[in-house]
Amino acid sequence: MAARTLLDKLWDAHVVKAATASTPGILYVDLHLIHEVTSPQAFAELRARGLNVRCPERTLATLDHSTPTAPFDDLGQPVYASEEAAAQVAELEKNCAQFGIRLNGWNSDHRGIVHVIGPELGATQPGMTIVCGDSHTSTHGAFGALAFGIGTTEVGHVLATQCLLQQKPKSLAIHVDGELPANCSAKDLVLHIIGQIGVNGGTGHVIEYRGRAIQALSMEQRMTVCNMSIEAGARAGLIAPDQVTYDYLRERPYAPRGEDWDKAVRYWNSLASDADAKYDRVVHVDASRVRPTVTYGTHPGMVVALDAAVPAPASLQERRALEYMQVEAGKPLAGTAVDVVFVGSCTNSRLSDLRDAAAVLRGRSLAPRVRMLVVPGSLAIKHEAEREGLDQVFRAAGAEWREPGCSMCIAMNGDLAKPGQLVVSTSNRNFEGRQGPGARTVLASPAVAAASAVAGCVADPQSLLQEQAA
Known part of the structure; x- marks a missing residue:
């Protein structure tokens, strides 16, 4: 075969x-x-x-x-x-x-x-x-x-x-080699990847993420990466199962038990791509080049490192996006005033995401006039976060601790921004009006979102975390 x-x-x-x-x-x-x-x-x-x-x-x-x-x-x-x-x-x-x-x-x-x-x-x-x-x-x-x-x-x-x-899609291998910098997250990585291949870069394909940097990710981080595969136009995203996968699944309510577990793992171990398997396309990404990354436009491919200048528009669509976002080319997005911060969605609402946001917020307060919603992805996550005291960190900072749900990601449930407001969001889409009619969205990691809530503008969390360490 x-x-x-x-x-x-x-x-x-x-x-x-x-x-x-x-x-x-x-x-x-x-x-x-x-x-x-x-x-x-x-x-x-x-x-x-x-x-x-x-x-x-x-x-x-x-x-x-x-x-x-x-x-x-x-x-x-x-x-x-x-x-x-x-x-x-x-x-x-x-x-x-x-x-x-x-x-x-x-x-x-x-x-x-x-x-x-x-x-x-x-x-x-x-x-x-x-x-x-x-x-x-x-x-x-x-x-x-x-x-x-x-x-x-x-x-x-x-x-x-x-x-x-x-119809069977084509295969696209994205090899992510090197090490992700310590100040970067899976969200930064996947935004970087989408910026590299474009929002149509995966169209007609299933992406398989491979390489040392992918293997080093936790299951929650892997879910963030695969979650946004659709934002690169892909039909799906894949990561081969390994011991990290099995450790996550073991003893879950619907997971196999006993001999059925052992049999399942043997099968799961056979799923990885064969060493000499051929892909329809191959892309290489250097994880060491990733920086804290945010979107500046109106689709997830319009991304830039937090401290890098927003590029000049290359099309009428991009020019319209900058006008809608009220963003100026040639300047970094860092320092742009923020009205609302949203931590949640199926991209970044898991316990590790809440911990990342809380690490930045601990002992601090939101900037004046900034509203922050923290929405856990499930009731189980909400209860565990409360056992760890994360909800108290959020509340003490002035953020709203909410019930589980999709919330401001798609703004169908009443959680939405006002026209013209800028939202720093850990969700997956920054289309015009996605988070409310006329609202402007900057996609970011939970740490960047939390730092922006404290600073009152798009901000790098590193200086705040270094202050705490000192």
């Missing part, structure tokens, strides 16, 4: 019917993640056709996009931003009850962002195919799973058949 990539192995293991020159193939789906926004129409189609959910045991639901993150009311009930948001949640609750699907709802200890709870529960595992009606499903590729977002119509297809019509 010819040498195969990780993508080849995952694809071959799930093909139900091979593609032809004129028709896509049929791919089996191991895990289907759903939430309240992209599933109602799919369930309505099932009812209209008199169909059942084919494999409810392979479907996992949660509440995240429209759910309020503000404290509950005096009766312990969520306060929705709109009737539409409340209706979306109620519809998912009804659909899951009718079709026998596990729902991590308001009464669940495992409620949270869909791409946070999947790994947290151990439902996400190496070797799987995983889909969700959400583009950042690529997050789960950090475990060596082929994970990608699908449309609402496709959500209905998977519910009814547990399969999808798919």
